[in-house]
Amino acid sequence: MSGHVYIGADIGGTTIKLAFINEEGQIMKKWEVPTNTDDKGAAIPDDIAEAIEQVRAELGINPSQIMGIGAGAPGFVETSTGYIHEAVNIGWKDFDFGQILSGLTGYDVWVDNDANLAALGENWLGAGRGCKELIAVTLGTGVGGGVIANGSVLNGANGTAAELGHVTVIPEGGAPCNCGKTGCLETEASATGIVRKAKVAAENYEDSALHSLIQSNELTAKDVFQAAAEGDEAASVVLHQVTDVLGMAIANMAIVINPEKIVIGGGVSQAGDQLLNPLKTAYRKYALSRTAEASTFEFAELGNDAGVIGGAYLVKKNK
Structure with a gap:
């Protein structure tokens, strides 16, 4: 060989x-x-x-x-x-x-x-192939971020550049994050955060289909997306909140590097267009319009x- x-x-x-x-x-x-x-x-x-x-x-x-x-x-x-x-x-x-x-x-x-x-x-062989400016967001148990700027990955002064999951999105009264802060994006838009938010939201909707799953301690982020697709109001409210705050966080990061592509991966991305369509809407709402014009959203290809x-x-x- x-x-x-x-x-x-x-x-x-x-x-x-x-x-x-x-x-x-x-x-x-x-x-x-x-x-x-x-x-x-x-x-x-x-x-x-x-x-x-x-x-x-x-x-x-x-x-x-x-x-x-x-x-x-x-x-x-x-x-x-x-x-x-x-x-x-x-x-x-x-x-x-x-x-x-x-x-x-x-x-x-x-x-x-x-x-x-x-x-x-993803920048070498996947959805962001050949892009010089790219933001990658991984939505799983936590929220990970990676940024390619001018063809190189950004690390920062001590290795904390692009820690998108730890952008503060709830200034006061947010849920605690394992980084030691509260109100981080990870507490709102990760699979774990989606489940936590769904449990809270269901308290306001007695007829929510989420109750039985909550009681059996089997509720997953996938269940929340499924319930929303079937018209469950509590689940729909949660997904609107999640995509709105995620779109805002990505828009704020996008103003720094003006990305050509925004690549979304991780287990939560398996929700497909049910996640991507409202996320694009939120991104365009918060992004500088010229910044938004330059960027397209893609799902990660390499799994x-x-x-x-x-x-x-x-x-x-x-x-």
């Missing part, structure tokens, strides 16, 4: 997605290993190193072909060193991940926030592969 090989790693709270990817962006092999969060995630670099070595041997790849590892973590990352200031879902705090993983594998390692890597992946593809591209760009 010949040619350069890039390794992408997407570290989540439950699983670590890994992939070997060639120069054209084709996935040669992808797989997952469980995220061991015991002892504040201390064993994760060892687990990644062992998994990579095992698959490298299986594929018959010479170590000299491997250009490096691009890894994404859900937290605050010092991109120049791969140092993780904090990744709450994993347990890392002041963790020298990049250096540890490089020492274990012998490969160069680049690390970035997981949402930034998803943006890079769960965006992070590992973005990781590979991070290596490709830096080598």
Whole structure:
């Protein structure tokens, strides 16, 4: 086997997605290993190193072909060193991940926030292919953001650029966020936030179909979208609030970089046009009209592969 090989790693709270990817962006092999969060995630670099070595041997790849590892973590990352200031879902705090993983594998390692890597992946091979100005928003358990400006991912002075989920949208009396603030976008527009808001809204609508799901503790964001589609008033009110505040937050970020594309991904995006149409309306309501004219909304195309593809591209760009 010949040619350069890039390794992408997407570290989540439950699983670590890994992939070997060639120069054209084709996935040669992808797989997952469980995220061991015991002892504040201390064993994760060892687990990644062992998994990579095992698959490298299986594929018959010479170590000299491997250009490096691009890894994404859900937290605050010092991109120049791969140092993780904090990744709450994993347990890392002041963790020298990049250096540890490089020492274990012998490969160069680049690390970035997981949402930034998803943006890079979509920018290389997905919905934002070739865009120089792009905003990517991931709506899942939390809300992630990634920004490509002038063709490069924005990291900021200490790795917190484009943390769209932590834009304050409820100045007073908002729900607490795991970042320590209250009223963050993540508390309003994530899957978790949608469920929380639906529980509150249903209290004002006795005949809401949401009540039975709330009582059985089985309510999901998907259920809220389904109920809204069937005309449930409480669910409809919630989705209007969610898309309105999300459109406002994206419009405010858009004024900074004047994006060509806004890419929406994550589990909540599976709602399709039921999410996208009111989101576009809200965006146009709040955005500078000339800014809105320049940008189109797209759904992310790479799905769960965006992070590992973005990781590979991070290596490709830096080598």
